[in-house]
Amino acid sequence: MKKLILILMLGVIFSGFIQAEEIIQSTEIAKKSEPKLLWTKEFDGEIKSFAASYDGKYIAVGVDKSKLNKDKSEYIYTKTDVVLLNKLGKEIGKKEIDIKLGLIKLGNKRAFIVASNYRKLKVFDFKEKIIWETVSPGIPMISPEDNYIATIDDGTGGDSSAGLKVYDVNGNLLWKYNPEKFCGATFLGDDKIVFISFDDYGSSIYKDGVMQKIEKTRGALKIFTTSSGEVIYETIFEIPFPIYLIVNIDIDTKKNIIDLLCRATDTYKNIIINLPSNLVATGNIQKESLSSNKLYPSSNKGAVYRDTFESDSFILKKLNNKEIGFYTK
Known part of the structure; x- marks a missing residue:
């Protein structure tokens, strides 16, 4: 009888351990799967592309400032602004570029921008004019150490x-x-x-x-x-x-x-x-995620819509055509 009681008690104890472990694991999963929204920012134009440095110190957003024509039947391209934000979403720089933007990339070590319309490539920072430009079809990439x-x-x-x-x-x-x-x-x-x-x-x-x-x-x-x-x-x-x-x-x-x-x-x-x-x-x-319902060939005939930019510590999301959100993990 004593052995039976002991076995039952041990069973209850082990069951408690298992339940506690399951609670801990589910809590950890919940923590990992629920990033915290820190801020959002809306722009006066359509967001065509955005990027961030790996630590989130700098964020660059390419905004198309096209306007409707007089009869409101189509948009007429006017200009593209590249807006530089800090980690808190505050605007710290802006530069107008003369190409219809396809994609932008941002350095990890300093705030320099690579902008592309999939034919032309422009490299600049927010202190000087264009540093250099060339004709180079395709998608631009910056190495992790910006070299x-x-x-x-x-x-x-x-x-x-x-x-x-x-x-x-x-x-x-x-x-x-x-x-x-x-x-x-x-x-x-x-x-x-x-x-x-x-x-x-x-x-x-x-x-x-x-x-x-x-x-x-x-x-x-x-x-x-x-x-x-x-x-x-x-x-x-x-x-x-x-x-x-x-x-x-x-x-x-x-x-x-x-x-x-x-x-x-x-x-x-x-x-x-x-x-x-x-x-x-x-x-x-x-890790730059692509929304599966907004995928187009990355050639000159289409645009790549990058909806999410993710690092180890934060997530940057395109919430709609004019707004982005910054989440901490």
Whole structure:
């Protein structure tokens, strides 16, 4: 009888431990999944693009100031303002640029801006005029330590400019790689660049009204040194399904993998590529999310709508066409 009572008591105690652990775990999950809204800011125009430094010290917002014509039938482009905010949402700078903005990037170490309309590239800060500009089709990228600027033309426009160009911060073209294939790229720390390309325009083809995978088509991964363009690693990987757009390239530094988010036939799928242990990513890496219902090819014929910008400590969200919100984690 005493043994039975003891067993029952132990069962109650262990059950309590399990319940307590479940409460702790659910509380931790709740804490992680509920970022706190710190501030919002509304702009006098449509937000076309925004970016932030990794620590959130600086935030840049590109605002299209187009106006309706007299009969209010269409918007007429007038100008674009790039507004600089501090971490509290206070405006600390503004600059007008003469291109219809597609995308902006912001340095991590200092408040310099890379603005692009997917054809022209303008680099400037808020103390001087344009530092330098050039014609460089594609999406701009800034290395984590602000030492390099690159553009990647993913080839969805179908022209022969598809490929990668790398500049130093003074505008000197260091090197370029032009495979003339459907491709994507991102910085792997400050000193390396990951470049991914696919054969046969995304490994897919339309046949009988359905997009199908081209057989025996594979993807290629190259890793270049940023300063010289030397290939330090390359491999081939299988493509398990038909795709026609790279949505995002995410570097997981803990697992040491590259996670490709791709647009498949009617959904979004991931391809995981393992990296060798000697190529662990270094430096700060932002996670820029793309809303799946607002995705367009990142070529000149469309715009990339970045709705969320996330770092380890904060989240910046586009709440509507004219307003952003800053959340702390």
